[in-house]
Amino acid sequence: MTSPLQQKIRITGPSVVTANRLRDGAVVYRTAAGEWTTDIGKAAVVSTATEATELLAGAKNDGTRAVDVYIAPVKVDRDGVVPGNLRELIRLRGPTIDLPVTFGV
């Protein structure tokens, strides 16, 4: 059986590696330096399958800091790096609805 790390990765455009931080579940992105950041602008953006595979492998080996690691599409425009779909936008910015209270936010 092929290990997930050996599986072929296909990407169709600029992508980042994202996950949830282990301690609190916060959405994080992998940087080129092998760190995790909550700022998508500091994420390493890859555009080839080889780059994505390498970035993902390092991230998956970092299981004491982040979990549920995967590749997510992004768009790069004049404003910088922004999520490539609604799911990722919600992960970055939070629910699209007004929360019942703003306590602790």
Next chain:
Amino acid sequence: MYRYDDFDRTLLAERVKEFRGQVARRLSGELTEDEFKSLRLMNGVYLQLHAYMLRIAIPYGTLSSAQLRRLAYVARTYDRGYGHFTTRQNIQFNWIKLAQLPDAMADLAEAGLHGLQTSGNCVRNITTDQWAGVAPDEIEDPRPWAELIRQHVTLHPEFSFLPRKFKIAVGAAAHDRAALRIHDLALRLHRNGAGEEGFEVMVGGGLGRTPFIAKTIKPFLPKRDVLSYIEAVLRLYNQYGRRDNIYKARIKILVHDKGAEQFAKEVEAEWQSIKDGMLALDQAVFDDIATRFVYPAYETLADDPPELKAALGDPRFATWHGNAVNRHKRPGYAIVTLSLKPIGKPTGDCTADQMDQIADIADRYSFGEIRVGHEQNLVLPHVAQRDLPDLWRALDAAGVATPNVNQISDIIACPGLDYCSLANARAIPVAQNIAKRFSDPKLSQSLGRLHINISGCINACGHHHVGHIGILGVEKNGEEFYQITIGGRADEGAELGTLIGPAVPYAEVADVVEDIAEAYLSLRERPDELFIETFRRVGVEPFKERVYATR
């Protein structure tokens, strides 16, 4: 109210201690995520889009005011000041931190609250009628039976690794308020022709990608055999349920593949071999459970007291009373539903401040007891009718007196893509848009009983298949679309809805619902013909024509 004993308290304290150790080992790296995931799920801890989510069981939907205050405390201390009541008599906190979860669980355990078996491939929280014990149309309180089953299956080693999750509901009333027929196994207490009480046993219900209405496999099961029969069903499922395909692993697939008749025969054979053994009902054990459900010291009161009659002169009060107040088993008392569906707010959400207010109100007017229903509303089960005017003012101040119970804006919705990692589309803002569209109370009232259910993915946590109008979010080329079904119902006449046509984009869902509502108003034969009755009479076509004529 159920009174916990030392055994219950010790069990929960030990479980928290165990989980604290597991979290510490996970954070230190001693446990991998693969090793830890099943352990956290066994305690109701999921990882969602933004954070960990803690699901807490409210067995048979019964909460004390002290427990509700504790939920408020946990919401403020460890989360963002609110919780979300689900369609299975649970509450979920959406922003909790893994490192703080053991402390949150310890605080909950002190109040007899926990997340045991709210996830994983085990028997989940046993649900029942939120009017249990007070409904005028019930044979007896079904909660002691639910508690008996809960005690039997909690941490039961044989049933902790089932092929898939297993949901049980128990009812005892003529009108099904517990959505019995969409459960893996459901029990309905009734009387047979000889006047004896026993259970109708239904199996194989469930929604998700392959929805089924449960089949009756035992029309009458004597009370003494309830545990042995459930054990026989679970054994058969454990042995033959599919473990090779998660999408075919629920008992509904097994019942469908074998056929209900064959499944019933095999259960019967297994049951005959164990029915007179140690699982035959021990009446002393059951009586002990039943006596731990303590009922209030009701006063001797008459229905329709002068205070109530006078207050009904106020149109706002009268509207609320006509919508949220129901008859009680005891004269002079009422069952009151608290709407957690204020127009434009997230469905089923309750802030910590509201929880504290409702707890205080329950102490003052409902003997300190609150119920949680699968419709994502709360109930005060023991209100003296003379107190209804004062209660209404208190509930209104707390924001839970919107007079829309069972109406078009009383929408059942899952958290959807705003929170859930499984979702394909949003559910809450769709519900908000529809509720705003029908915010005129007169319009809403004229539409009568009309249930809308919304799910953000095929897993169907919003029970869309059984909504009078069902809405399922799907993703098409990166955009949110919604499939619309009509004619579903979750009560004693449970049926799956019929798809009306191609999915519509997010922006058009409220328009489609408005088209369906207008079609109903023009099709109904008389003002009191309910939407579901009109649908049954005319079928799907007239609605379909109305919705797609201009699309």
